[in-house]
Amino acid sequence: xxxxxxxxxxxxxxxxxxSSLVAAPSAQVTRSDDRVRVELGGQLxxxxxxKGGPRPYFYPVLAADGTRLNRDxxxxxxxxxxxxxxxxxxxxxFTHGDVNGLDFWAETNGPKQGTIMNESVKASASGxxxxxxxxxxxxxxxxxxxxxxxxxxxxxxxxxxxxxDYEVTLKAPADKPVVFGDTKEGSMAMRVAQWMTPPHTFxxxxxxxxxxxVNAEGIRDGATWSKKSTWVxxxxxxxxxxxxIAMFDHPKNPRHPTWWHVRDYGLFAANPFGKHDFEKExxxxxKAGALTIPAGGSVTFRxxxxxxxxxxxAAKIAEHYQAYAAGK
Numbered sequence: 001x002x003x004x005x006x007x008x009x010x011x012x013x014x015x016x017x018x019s020s021l022v023a024a025p026s027a028q029v030t031r032s033d034d035r036v037r038v039e040l041g042g043q044l045x046x047x048x049x050x051k052g053g054p055r056p057y058f059y060p061v062l063a064a065d066g067t068r069l070n071r072d073x074x075x076x077x078x079x080x081x082x083x084x085x086x087x088x089x090x091x092x093x094f095t096h097g098d099v100n101g102l103d104f105w106a107e108t109n110g111p112k113q114g115t116i117m118n119e120s121v122k123a124s125a126s127g128x129x130x131x132x133x134x135x136x137x138x139x140x141x142x143x144x145x146x147x148x149x150x151x152x153x154x155x156x157x158x159x160x161x162x163x164x165d166y167e168v169t170l171k172a173p174a175d176k177p178v179v180f181g182d183t184k185e186g187s188m189a190m191r192v193a194q195w196m197t198p199p200h201t202f203x204x205x206x207x208x209x210x211x212x213x214v215n216a217e218g219i220r221d222g223a224t225w226s227k228k229s230t231w232v233x234x235x236x237x238x239x240x241x242x243x244x245i246a247m248f249d250h251p252k253n254p255r256h257p258t259w260w261h262v263r264d265y266g267l268f269a270a271n272p273f274g275k276h277d278f279e280k281e282x283x284x285x286x287k288a289g290a291l292t293i294p295a296g297g298s299v300t301f302r303x304x305x306x307x308x309x310x311x312x313x314a315a316k317i318a319e320h321y322q323a324y325a326a327g328k
Contacts, residue, residue: 024128055116059091089191097185105185147178162307172293182289184277189269196236200264211236226278250302
């Protein structure tokens with residue numbers, strides 16, 4: 001009897017050790033002149049491009065199995081079947097369409113065009129987490145600073161997918177306030193791959209895509225636009241699998257739960273500033289959602305993007321949000 005019990009006892013004692021040795025895929029960062037490449041388990045997850053564009057952005061964004069989850073356009077212009085609208089929808093990014101009256105969202109190159117210029121980037125990796133720390137200046141066409149930001153992005157492999165924690169602290173100059181105006185054109189955003197979108201009409205042609213948008217209240221597809229919610233999940237089938245992207249609004253964010261500028265053609269954005277566009281009773285008050293940061297002051301926003309397999313129920317999105325809200 002003792003002889004038989006020994007292997008069982010040994011297995012029980014070794015189980016925690018074996019479990020600890022089966023670590024999540026390790027993270028690796030590679031810095032070059034214009035980007036930071038992030039690999040998880042030796043596979044590309046994304047790249048952070050901080051030069052050469054109107055603002056920093058992440059492109060591409062890949063699932064754990066290498067499936068591309070973002071639209072290629074405008075970075076790549078020959079992907080079959082892609083809709084070529086909204087060239088300012090650059091994969092995954094943060095910005096806003098009205099900052100002191102300047103447009104940092106669109107790319108018009110007019111007198112009201114704003115540009116986010118990178119000042120510095122630090123990148124590191126520890127275990128399964130890559131960290132990018134970025135400082136940026138938001139400037140007008142003449143180079144005058146309207147505000148600055150300090151952004152920290154943590155990218156990691158989790159047991160059932162990939163995860164990005166995005167934290168941005170917006171700072172007003174010491175001598176003047178900065179106003180983030182009320183507009184739907186913002187703010188924490190991703191343009192998802194074409195195949196993820198729900199059926200929709202583009203240029204009078206109806207798509208045959210089979211994606212779904214759903215929020216925490218169970219509202220779906222086009223009806224999720226303008227609604228406040230703690231999270232939204234964008235999901236779609238490809239090659240017999242369902243891939244999803246959930247975005248979580250942190251409970252400490254100003255205006256939590258946020259409004260969602262999410263469209264059936266692929267735009268996926270959390271926007272805490274667009275009150276008069278999103279709330280009918282404020283449609284005649286174009287400043288209802290404006291947020292003023294006083295001179296020398298700051299405000300911080302946080303979001304999590306969770307790249308998962310399966311629909312919102314299979315991936316337990318509600319539970320993942322609760323974990324995020326609890327600081328996990």
